[in-house]
Amino acid sequence: MTATWVGVDVGGTKVLAVRIDAAGRVVASATRPMPGLTAAPEAVEDAVALAAGDVYGDAPPLALGVSAAGLVDAAGERFLFGAHLPWRDAPLRRNLAERIGVPVVLDNDAHCAAHAELLAGAARGVRSALLITIGTGIGGAVVLDGRVVRGAHGVAGEFGHMQVVPDGLACECGLRGCWEQYCSGRALERVTRVALGRHLDGPEVTALARAGDRVALHSFASVGTWLGVGAASLVSAFDPEVVVVGGGVSAVGDLLLDPARSALAASLQGTAYRPVPEIVPATSGPRAGAIGAALLARDGRP
Numbered sequence: 143m144t145a146t147w148v149g150v151d152v153g154g155t156k157v158l159a160v161r162i163d164a165a166g167r168v169v170a171s172a173t174r175p176m177p178g179l180t181a182a183p184e185a186v187e188d189a190v191a192l193a194a195g196d197v198y199g200d201a202p203p204l205a206l207g208v209s210a211a212g213l214v215d216a217a218g219e220r221f222l223f224g225a226h227l228p229w230r231d232a233p234l235r236r237n238l239a240e241r242i243g244v245p246v247v248l249d250n251d252a253h254c255a256a257h258a259e260l261l262a263g264a265a266r267g268v269r270s271a272l273l274i275t276i277g278t279g280i281g282g283a284v285v286l287d288g289r290v291v292r293g294a295h296g297v298a299g300e301f302g303h304m305q306v307v308p309d310g311l312a313c314e315c316g317l318r319g320c321w322e323q324y325c326s327g328r329a330l331e332r333v334t335r336v337a338l339g340r341h342l343d344g345p346e347v348t349a350l351a352r353a354g355d356r357v358a359l360h361s362f363a364s365v366g367t368w369l370g371v372g373a374a375s376l377v378s379a380f381d382p383e384v385v386v387v388g389g390g391v392s393a394v395g396d397l398l399l400d401p402a403r404s405a406l407a408a409s410l411q412g413t414a415y416r417p418v419p420e421i422v423p424a425t426s427g428p429r430a431g432a433i434g435a436a437l438l439a440r441d442g443r444p
């Protein structure tokens with residue numbers, strides 16, 4: 143029997159499973175809907191088990207990794223809180239291990255995505271990096287000395303809720319002026335709506351920007367500039383070799399990243415005399431969380 147590992151990414155709208163071989167190649171993938179924020183927590187566990195079963199069939203993996211959108215405790219045992227998932231302080235690792243019958247490894251989705259970029263993506267061979275994932279909100283991870291930094295309580299990397307504008311826009315988290323209010327898919331839609339007077343979703347703004355539409359380009363310039371401004375604070379703190387940017391909003395590429403590069407250089411001290419880290423696109427794509435979780439299942443959670 144061939145050795146395989148499975149990774150399952152649990153997000154706000156879907157549950158995505160991949161099966162990898164010993165070399166880390168994806169050999170199968172499957173998607174199930176996420177039952178919803180108001181569903182019973184057990185229903186989401188069912189969806190994880192079903193998506194995993196879809197990719198392994200009759201040949202259980204050696205271990206299963208779970209990447210979840212929210213706060214996971216430092217031991218990788220409990221899912222503490224996620225704005226888009228119904229679990230609250232749930233012993234998720236044990237529940238899933240008992241249900242599925244294989245060893246389970248649990249981590250935050252951004253930490254999993256960073257693991258994938260570090261082992262097989264844009265940060266391969268790099269010792270220190272920032273990973274910034276821009277989707278509906280912002281996810282993130284810090285890599286120092288080749289390891290993802292989890293922090294004292296497991297919840298490091300919640301960059302999206304750093305305050306960048308005192309008394310700024312209200313955030314779903316209850317605070318004001320959070321970075322993700324200015325740099326996210328929601329921010330892209332808001333800036334476009336203000337300029338255009340009607341609503342377009344992120345993929346529509348992306349298509350317009352690619353076609354050279356001035357309003358859409360301005361929207362990406364706004365979000366990209368905020369990306370660079372926020373990244374500058376993180377670069378000042380951590381001095382990474384590279385800043386890796388992933389998530390749906392980054393699919394537009396340099397239309398987002400060029401304004402970010404300019405803003406980063408303009409927001410750091412002494413740029414004529416110090417290296418400014420490159421801002422590069424993530425390479426693992428929308429499956430980064432699931433692939434990272436499968437790699438953690440293969441390698442063990444460091």
Ligand SMILES: [Zn+2]
Nearest residue numbers: 303313315320
């Ligand atoms: Zn917030």
